[in-house]
Amino acid sequence: MTRDVAGIGLGLRHDLATELLERHPKSVAWVEIHPENYIDRGGRYQEMLELAREDWPVVTHGLSTCLGSVEPFDASYLKELGAFLKDLEIPWHSEHLCLGGVDDRFFHDLLPLPFTDEAAQIASKRLTEVRDAIGIPLALENVSYYAPQGPDGLAEADFVVEVLERADAKLLLDVNNIYVNGRNFDFDPKAYIDRIPAERVVQIHVAGHFVRDDGVRIDTHGEPVPNEVYELLDYALRKVGPVPVLLERDNNVPPLDELLSEVDELWKIYRNATWADDAG
Numbered sequence: 001m002t003r004d005v006a007g008i009g010l011g012l013r014h015d016l017a018t019e020l021l022e023r024h025p026k027s028v029a030w031v032e033i034h035p036e037n038y039i040d041r042g043g044r045y046q047e048m049l050e051l052a053r054e055d056w057p058v059v060t061h062g063l064s065t066c067l068g069s070v071e072p073f074d075a076s077y078l079k080e081l082g083a084f085l086k087d088l089e090i091p092w093h094s095e096h097l098c099l100g101g102v103d104d105r106f107f108h109d110l111l112p113l114p115f116t117d118e119a120a121q122i123a124s125k126r127l128t129e130v131r132d133a134i135g136i137p138l139a140l141e142n143v144s145y146y147a148p149q150g151p152d153g154l155a156e157a158d159f160v161v162e163v164l165e166r167a168d169a170k171l172l173l174d175v176n177n178i179y180v181n182g183r184n185f186d187f188d189p190k191a192y193i194d195r196i197p198a199e200r201v202v203q204i205h206v207a208g209h210f211v212r213d214d215g216v217r218i219d220t221h222g223e224p225v226p227n228e229v230y231e232l233l234d235y236a237l238r239k240v241g242p243v244p245v246l247l248e249r250d251n252n253v254p255p256l257d258e259l260l261s262e263v264d265e266l267w268k269i270y271r272n273a274t275w276a277d278d279a280g
């Protein structure tokens with residue numbers, strides 16, 4: 001039976017997993033995993049996943065099934081992914097709205113799509129294909145990018161909405177990515193969130209980012225969450241209601257207590273924003 005995912009979650013990343021599983025902090029309400037780290041892998045990984053499932057609801061977030069690439073998916077991988085997700089009994093799965101490779105080369109990076117009608121058409125078709133293969137709801141995640149778009153494309157928020165509506169899909173709203181893109185490409189992150197259909201949002205990601213000397217912001221998941229991203233989270237939660245929020249930290253991972261103080265801050269924002277929502 002699917003377990004409820006609510007409140008603040010943390011990624012079950014390898015650097016943290018042993019301590020997280022031993023301490024089982026009460027403030028962590030659920031965990032997120034990358035299926036690529038577990039499929040076809042037994043041993044310690046399988047053991048950690050089983051321990052995590054005893055304590056928490058688990059949600060999955062894929063890294064390799066990029067929705068905007070043009071080459072056919074690996075059908076056998078999609079089958080394996082579907083079986084893995086079914087076994088976990090999770091409420092939804094998410095993948096990135098990006099390009100992951102070309103000519104059989106995988107870049108291990110989330111490359112941006114052109115925000116065009118053609119790209120929206122391709123991505124929505126692929127999203128439907130993955131969703132059919134896994135048999136559960138699929139959310140796309142908005143990504144960060146650093147190359148300017150051509151002059152004829154859509155605004156980023158319009159592009160994301162176009163794909164969501166064509167595919168009738170869910171959204172994993174990454175507020176740090178919106179903030180980073182907004183600062184790098186001079187748009188208002190709150191106007192972006194206003195454009196998003198609230199009822200499609202099933203999950204939120206929050207993270208920190210690196211600010212280069214020239215002011216460019218890089219989505220590293222390697223810094224504490226800055227105040228501006230906390231503020232944008234508050235804004236988003238007031239719009240979309242109490243959807244689960246994940247703290248992403250993949251690099252420069254600090255001691256667990258430091259992350260737990262960020263989790264506490266997220267709870268404060270979550271409770272305030274969603275009470276306000278309830279009251280409104």
Ligand SMILES: [Fe+2]
Nearest residue numbers: 141174205248
């Ligand atoms: Fe994210």
